[in-house]
Amino acid sequence: MTSGNLDLAPNLTGADDVYEALVDLTDGLDxxxxxxxxxxxxxxxxxxxxxxxxxxxxIRVARRPASDRHG
Amino acid sequence: xxxxxxxxxxxxxxxxxxxFPDGREHTTVAIVGAGxxxxxxxxxxxxxxxxxxxxxxxxxxxxxxKAICFSKRxxxxxxxxxxxxxxxxxxxxxxxxxxxxxxxxxxxxxxDTRPLxxxxxxxxxxxxxxxxxEFLVEALAELxxxxxxxxxxxxxxxxxxxxxxxxxxxxxxxxxxxAEWVIACDGSRSTMRRELGLDFDGRVFQDNFLIAxxxxxxxxxxxxxxxxxxxxxxxxxxxxxxxxxxxxxxxxQLGWNVDRDAAIxxxxxxxxxxxxxxxxxxxxxxxxxxxxxQCRRMDRxxxxxxxxxxxxxxxxxxxxxxxxxxxxADVDNLGWKLDCVIRGVAGEALLESYNVxxxxxxxxxxxxxxxxxxxxxxxxxxxxxxxxxxxxLARDHEFARPMVNSGRPSTAIVFDSPLSxxxxxxxxxxxxxxxxxxxxxxxxxxxxxSIGEEFTLLSRGWRGKAPVGLRVVxxxxxxxxxxxxxxLEEGAAYLVRPDQYxxxxxxxxxxxxxxxxxxxxxxx
Numbered sequence: 001m002t003s004g005n006l007d008l009a010p011n012l013t014g015a016d017d018v019y020e021a022l023v024d025l026t027d028g029l030d031x032x033x034x035x036x037x038x039x040x041x042x043x044x045x046x047x048x049x050x051x052x053x054x055x056x057x058x059i060r061v062a063r064r065p066a067s068d069r070h071g
Numbered sequence: 072x073x074x075x076x077x078x079x080x081x082x083x084x085x086x087x088x089x090x091f092p093d094g095r096e097h098t099t100v101a102i103v104g105a106g107x108x109x110x111x112x113x114x115x116x117x118x119x120x121x122x123x124x125x126x127x128x129x130x131x132x133x134x135x136x137k138a139i140c141f142s143k144r145x146x147x148x149x150x151x152x153x154x155x156x157x158x159x160x161x162x163x164x165x166x167x168x169x170x171x172x173x174x175x176x177x178x179x180x181x182x183d184t185r186p187l188x189x190x191x192x193x194x195x196x197x198x199x200x201x202x203x204x205e206f207l208v209e210a211l212a213e214l215x216x217x218x219x220x221x222x223x224x225x226x227x228x229x230x231x232x233x234x235x236x237x238x239x240x241x242x243x244x245x246x247x248x249x250a251e252w253v254i255a256c257d258g259s260r261s262t263m264r265r266e267l268g269l270d271f272d273g274r275v276f277q278d279n280f281l282i283a284x285x286x287x288x289x290x291x292x293x294x295x296x297x298x299x300x301x302x303x304x305x306x307x308x309x310x311x312x313x314x315x316x317x318x319x320x321x322x323x324q325l326g327w328n329v330d331r332d333a334a335i336x337x338x339x340x341x342x343x344x345x346x347x348x349x350x351x352x353x354x355x356x357x358x359x360x361x362x363x364x365q366c367r368r369m370d371r372x373x374x375x376x377x378x379x380x381x382x383x384x385x386x387x388x389x390x391x392x393x394x395x396x397x398x399x400a401d402v403d404n405l406g407w408k409l410d411c412v413i414r415g416v417a418g419e420a421l422l423e424s425y426n427v428x429x430x431x432x433x434x435x436x437x438x439x440x441x442x443x444x445x446x447x448x449x450x451x452x453x454x455x456x457x458x459x460x461x462x463x464l465a466r467d468h469e470f471a472r473p474m475v476n477s478g479r480p481s482t483a484i485v486f487d488s489p490l491s492x493x494x495x496x497x498x499x500x501x502x503x504x505x506x507x508x509x510x511x512x513x514x515x516x517x518x519x520x521s522i523g524e525e526f527t528l529l530s531r532g533w534r535g536k537a538p539v540g541l542r543v544v545x546x547x548x549x550x551x552x553x554x555x556x557x558x559l560e561e562g563a564a565y566l567v568r569p570d571q572y573x574x575x576x577x578x579x580x581x582x583x584x585x586x587x588x589x590x591x592x593x594x595x
Contacts, residue, residue, distance in 0.1 A: 035456030040464055047470040 004057030074131060079358065081134035081201040082208075086222035089244040098124045099413060101237060101250035103225050103263050105129070107138070107200060108381030108398035109256030110207035114152050115406030117217035119524070121413055124248065125211075126239060128257070130222035132208075136284045136358045137200035138395035139314050140295075143185055144483040144507065145399045146192035147519055147571065154206045155192070161206075161315055162196035168295040170477050172462045174302045179465040180475040189552055190510035191517040194480065195295075197314050200395065225257075228266040228377070235376050252409060253377045256398075259367075261383035267374060273367030274441070276388065278448045279325040281361050283340050286317050287354035297477040299462055303346035308447055308477070311347070318357055321347065324447065325361070335359040364388040364444070366437045372401075373426040380405060385433035387440040390447065390478030397436050400484065401429050407524070407569035411593060421594040424490050432484040439479045446476035483507040490568070492575035492588040501558030504573045508565070511553040513546065518553050522571050526589060529557065533564040535582045538589055568592055 012018055025041065026034035046055050072080045090096055100116055102109045105127030113125045141149075141162070149155040166185050169178035184194030211217050220241070227238035235253040239246055255263035264271060291313065298309045307324035314320060323343050325334060333339055340359050345352060368385035372378060381398030405425050411417035449455035464471035483506070491504035502509055508529070510519045521527070521544045528543045531554065537543050546553050557565060566575040566588050575588035 032452065032456060035453055036460045036463065039453075039457045039460035043460060043464055043471060043474075044468075 004054040006057040084221040087220040104257035117214040140392035162198035166194035180472040259382040283321040284357040285354040390443040393436040396481040417593040529565040
């Protein structure tokens with residue numbers, strides 16, 4: 001199992017603004033283009049993080065959100 | 072020339088006569104299959120003086136589209152086998168690959184297959200597989216202890232404790248051949264594997280690729296060019312690569328639901344070629360074929376006295392040129408080990424290290440091959456979006472370019488080997504045990520050339536007494552690059568296996584350290 005320093009505590013101020021910007025990213029795009037735009041965003045953020053282990057940890061969390069971890 | 076069975080023939084051989092009709096015969100080594108891997112295996116063991124019989128079901132070398140890209144590691148192996156210069160003289164050298172996306176004339180990604188310069192051999196040489204086979208056959212003709220038998224087919228296999236009985240048929244009769252060792256190099260549809268009832272599990276990829284090998288006069292830098300979603304093959308990929316004799320390999324991804332027989336008809340191939348190269352391009356058909364690919368391998372490559380190598384043991388996608396080059400890596404790994412076992416220098420336990428190392432290499436090739444396939448043929452809408460996102464970003468942002476994957480070029484595999492002695496000292500540079508020695512200029516020649524075909528101690532002023540029979544190569548203070556690349560401080564030494572892999576290294580070693588490491592490298 002890989003380690004990582006994934007911070008899952010609430011860290012954002014203005015969460016609604018950021019959420020709105022995320023929705024706007026795919027505004028007017030069809031499903032394929034939307035998926036591509038979100039993938040670009042993920043890749044940009046992953047590169048910015050510059051922390052392989054944390055990225056892999058985040059992928060594990062994304063695969064299985066905490067709410068159904070025991071499901 | 073087309074033979075009776077419709078194969079385009081590069082070289083036809085006289086069917087070999089049966090040696091002792093309806094009789095029994097004995098040999099030390101029998102090699103089943105005379106493709107590049109079987110022939111190279113015969114050359115390796117033949118050069119070491121062993122009696123070798125090669126059984127080839129076919130009696131010709133086919134002039135078909137097979138392997139064309141031979142890696143630096145393979146070229147180093149060819150040098151050791153004495154055919155490196157001939158292949159370099161005929162082949163075309165390349166190191167740079169360019170990847171294009173859609174209609175842009177600038178590549179989204181450019182890579183160098185051999186970023187470390189000042190090595191004897193280049194990243195890759197392109198040459199048709201039939202030339203490789205030809206050079207191997209010529210080299211084997213010089214060895215009186217190697218016999219090539221064309222048109223001899225293994226019909227039945229009986230494993231024994233101290234050998235294998237092969238029942239062989241040829242045009243002029245049948246015979247039984249008892250071999251102390253059999254090396255099965257008989258390809259992906261291996262008769263040996265089937266006769267012994269052995270596994271070959273893996274994964275089939277649902278995609279078809281059209282190969283159009285054509286002859287034409289065309290100017291282009293000697294590079295590998297690859298396209299994702301080009302205007303001439305929308306939504307699919309394509310590849311263009313030069314071979315000797317003005318032959319070009321064009322490779323078009325077709326998708327899964329196609330009529331494979333129809334796809335290779337000239338009237339269906341030509342539109343692809345003209346779309347890529349222009350309506351007025353003049354070319355001749357060399358060979359058209361459609362392939363799908365699979366990643367399969369045997370669980371074990373060593374089964375008693377039968378040992379599997381090349382496509383018979385493992386099959387990968389062609390992306391990255393890991394098929395034929397992977398087979399030569401098997402030859403390189405197995406040759407010296409079987410030599411040591413036959414000569415009684417090592418026990419059969421040494422062959423288990425071939426199983427460990429060669430299956431690890433196959434596994435690594437499978438991982439690379441599968442990853443390339445997933446990039447070339449995304450399996451879902453989401454993975455296609457991710458792939459396209461990488462290509463979009465790669466155009467403008469350097470960070471995304473290393474993710475662009477059209478095949479990761481074959482290089483020497485690094486493995487955790489039972490034959491390696493772990494470092495006892497702290498090393499921050501150099502070549503770690505389980506890796507192949509990196510080449511560098513050495514005196515008037517090259518470091519890899521100096522290693523030869525036996526165990527070698529690369530030393531920089533090591534003062535100990537080497538075990539009997541161990542060659543010592545002294546690296547001179549003037550061999551600056553070799554010293555730098557090996558991290559070879561004054562008094563340091565590397566123990567190098569006959570396949571040029573590092574077995575052990577020391578900054579300072581006593582005689583007993585070297586002796587113990589040599590024992591370990593022989594699985595003693």
